[in-house]
Amino acid sequence: MNGAYSADQVRAAERPALDAGMGAVLMSRAAFGLAVAVQRLIRQRRGGLYGARAVALVGKGNNGGDGLWALANLARRGVAVSAVLVDREAHAEGLAALRAAGGHVLSLPGVPTGREYLSFQDPQSDRYSRPVGVGEGVEVCCRADVVIDAILGTGARGGLRGPAASLVGALALAQAGQDGFPPVVACDVPSGVDPDTGEIHGPVLYAELTVTFAAAKAALFLPPGARCAGRVEVVPIGVEESLGEPVLGRLDAGEARALLPRPSADGHKYTRGVLGVVAGSEEYPGAALLACSAALAAGAGMVRYYGPASVCAVINAVLPEVVCHSGTAVPEKRLPGRVQAWLLGSGVSGDEQLDRCRAALGSGEPAVVDAGALDLVGPGTDRPELILTPHAGELALLLSRLGTEWNREEVEARSLAALSEAVESTGVTVLLKGPQTLVRSPGGLGYSQADGTPWLATAGSGDVLAGVLGALLAQAASAEGADDDGRWARVAALAAVVHGRAGRIASGEAAGGVGRPLTARDVAAAVPLVWDDIRTGR
Numbered sequence: 213m214n215g216a217y218s219a220d221q222v223r224a225a226e227r228p229a230l231d232a233g234m235g236a237v238l239m240s241r242a243a244f245g246l247a248v249a250v251q252r253l254i255r256q257r258r259g260g261l262y263g264a265r266a267v268a269l270v271g272k273g274n275n276g277g278d279g280l281w282a283l284a285n286l287a288r289r290g291v292a293v294s295a296v297l298v299d300r301e302a303h304a305e306g307l308a309a310l311r312a313a314g315g316h317v318l319s320l321p322g323v324p325t326g327r328e329y330l331s332f333q334d335p336q337s338d339r340y341s342r343p344v345g346v347g348e349g350v351e352v353c354c355r356a357d358v359v360i361d362a363i364l365g366t367g368a369r370g371g372l373r374g375p376a377a378s379l380v381g382a383l384a385l386a387q388a389g390q391d392g393f394p395p396v397v398a399c400d401v402p403s404g405v406d407p408d409t410g411e412i413h414g415p416v417l418y419a420e421l422t423v424t425f426a427a428a429k430a431a432l433f434l435p436p437g438a439r440c441a442g443r444v445e446v447v448p449i450g451v452e453e454s455l456g457e458p459v460l461g462r463l464d465a466g467e468a469r470a471l472l473p474r475p476s477a478d479g480h481k482y483t484r485g486v487l488g489v490v491a492g493s494e495e496y497p498g499a500a501l502l503a504c505s506a507a508l509a510a511g512a513g514m515v516r517y518y519g520p521a522s523v524c525a526v527i528n529a530v531l532p533e534v535v536c537h538s539g540t541a542v543p544e545k546r547l548p549g550r551v552q553a554w555l556l557g558s559g560v561s562g563d564e565q566l567d568r569c570r571a572a573l574g575s576g577e578p579a580v581v582d583a584g585a586l587d588l589v590g591p592g593t594d595r596p597e598l599i600l601t602p603h604a605g606e607l608a609l610l611l612s613r614l615g616t617e618w619n620r621e622e623v624e625a626r627s628l629a630a631l632s633e634a635v636e637s638t639g640v641t642v643l644l645k646g647p648q649t650l651v652r653s654p655g656g657l658g659y660s661q662a663d664g665t666p667w668l669a670t671a672g673s674g675d676v677l678a679g680v681l682g683a684l685l686a687q688a689a690s691a692e693g694a695d696d697d698g699r700w701a702r703v704a705a706l707a708a709v710v711h712g713r714a715g716r717i718a719s720g721e722a723a724g725g726v727g728r729p730l731t732a733r734d735v736a737a738a739v740p741l742v743w744d745d746i747r748t749g750r
C-alpha cells in the first residue's frame with residue numbers, strides 16, 4: 213500500500229544512518245533523485261538540457277542542501293543554474309559544490325552577501341553572492357525552465373517568514389497571473405505547507421511535481437497542502453525498511469482489485485448483501501433514484517427502498533429491481549425486511565423519512581449516514597460500523613453541533629484536525645468528501661484517496677458515492693472473516709476508489725482523454741466498469 217508518514221517517523225528512520233555518519237550519502241541520494249526528476253521535466257519541455265536554466269530557492273537547512281546539490285548535478289549536465297538564498301545561512305557543502313560546478317549564487321535583501329557571510333561558508337572563497345531584490349528574484353525565476361522549491365522540508369515549523377515569505381508571495385502572484393510561469397518542483401514538500409497536517413500558513417507555490425524522499429510525507433496526502441504538491445514521486449534513499457506503519461494509507465489499484473467483492477459460485481442475492489435505503493423525499497426524489505442505481509451498479513445482491521409512495525413509484529418506473537416499502541416507521545419498531553446494511557439520509561427531508569432513518573439506525577446494522585441523517589449521530593455514539601459521509605460544510609455543522617464552532621473554510625484549511633475531532637467525539641467512522649477523500653475510524657489506519665477528477669464536483673455525485681458505499685458495506689457485512697478494526701475505514705476508502713474511477717471513466721480520462729462534463733447518472737452507469745478497469749492495474 214502507498215502510505216504517508218509524519219516528519220518524526222522519517223527522521224527516526226534516518227537516525228541510524230545519520231548516527232553511522234551516512235548523512236551525506238542520504239543527501240546525495242535525495243539530491244540525485246531530485247536532479248533526475250528535474251532533468252526529465254526539462255527534457256519533456258525543451259527536448260534537451262543544453263541551454264536550459266534552473267533556479268532553486270534555497271533555505272538554511274538540509275532541504276536547501278538537497279536543492280544546492282541537485283543544482284550542482286544539473287550544472288554538470290550543461291544546465292545554467294542559480295541558487296537564490298533566502299536565509300542567513302545555507303548548507304555549506306552544498307554551496308561549495310554548487311560554486312565548484314559553476315553555479316550562480318544570489319541572495320535576497322536581509323540575507324548577508326558580504327565576506328562575513330562567505331567566510332562562514334567558505335573561508336577560501338573570494339567570491340561574493342550577488343544581492344537581488346524580490347523583483348529581480350521573481351524575474352530570474354520567470355526566465356528559468358524550472359524552479360526548484362528547496363526552502364523548507366520536514367524541519368518546517370509554521371509558514372514562511374521574512375525574505376523567503378516576500379519572495380514566495382511575489383512568485384505566487386506571478387504564478388497565479390502568468391501562463392508561462394515555469395513549472396515548480398518541490399523538494400520533499402512544498403515550502404509553507406506543514407509536513408504533518410497539510411495546513412498552509414502564508415504564501416506557497418503550486419508545484420507541478422513534488423520529489424519526496426524515503427516516503428510520502430503526510431502533507432502530500434492531506435488537503436489543502438496536497439493540492440500544492442502536484443504529482444508526487446518518491447525517491448528511495450535506503451531507510452525505507454525502518455519506516456514502520458504509515459499514518460495514512462492510500463489503496464492502490466492492486467489492493468482495490470483484491471478488495472472489490474466478487475460473488476461466490478454458490479452465493480445468492482442474500483449472501484451478496486442486501487442494502488436498505490432511506491433516501492430521497494417528495495421534495496428530492498432524484499437522490500433516492502441515484503443512490504439506488506449506484507447501489508445496484510456496485511453489486512448489492514438486493515436493494516430495498518423505504519420512503520414515500522410517490523418516490524417508490526418513481527423508483528419502480530426506472531429501477532424495477534428495487535423492492536420498495538412505503539409504510540411509515542412505527543417508533544421503536546424495525547423497518548420490514550432483512551438487510552445487511554443501510555444507506556440513510558441522502559436527500560431526505562421531513563419527519564417521516566427521518567423517523568425511518570431513526571428506526572434503521574436503531575436496528576444495529578452497519579450504515580452509511582449521509583446528508584439529512586447526519587443530525588442523528590451524537591457524541592459518544594461509539595459505533596465504528598456507522599460511516600458518516602459529510603462534505604466540508606456538513607462536517608463543520610456536525611462539529612458545531614458536537615460543541616466546537618467550525619465553519620466550512622476552517623474545515624477545508626484543517627481537514628485532518630476536523631476529521632479527527634469528529635471521529636474522537638462520536639466514535640464512528642467518517643469519510644470527508646473532497647478532491648482528496650479522507651477516511652478515519654476510531655481504530656485502525658486512516659486513508660486518503662485521490663482517484664477522481666474535478667468533473668465529479670456535480671449535483672448528485674455525493675448520492676452516487678453514498679450508494680456505492682452502501683452496496684460495498686452490505687457486501688462486506690455479509691462476507692465471512694476480515695473482522696478487524698480497520699474494516700470499516702477500508703470499505704469507505706474502497707468506495708472512494710470506485711466512485712473516483714467511475715468518474716474518470718465517465719469523463720473519458722480513464723481512456724486517456726482530457727476530460728469532459730458528466731452527470732451523476734453517467735457516474736452511476738460507469739460504476740460496474742470499474743471492476744474491469746481496475747483489472748489492468750492502472
Ligand SMILES: NC(=O)C1=CN([C@@H]2O[C@H](COP(=O)(O)OP(=O)(O)OC[C@H]3O[C@@H](n4cnc5c(N)ncnc54)[C@H](OP(=O)(O)O)[C@@H]3O)[C@@H](O)[C@H]2O)[C@@H](O)CC1
Pocket residue numbers: 226230235238239240242243271272273274275276278363364365366367368369370371372373399400401425449
Ligand atoms: N536528515 C537527513 O539525513 C536527510 C534530510 N533530507 C532533507 O532534509 C530536510 C529536512 O532538513 P532539516 O531538518 O534541516 O529541515 P528543513 O526543512 O531544511 O528546515 C531547516 C530549518 O529551517 C528553519 N525553519 C523552520 N521553519 C521555518 C519557517 N517557517 N521559516 C523559516 N525558517 C524555518 C528551522 O531552523 P530554526 O528557525 O529553528 O533555526 C529548520 O531547522 C528534508 O525535508 C529533506 O529535504 C534529505 O536530504 C535526506 C537526508
Ligand SMILES: [K+]
Pocket residue numbers: 275361362363364365398399400401402403
Ligand atoms: K521544499
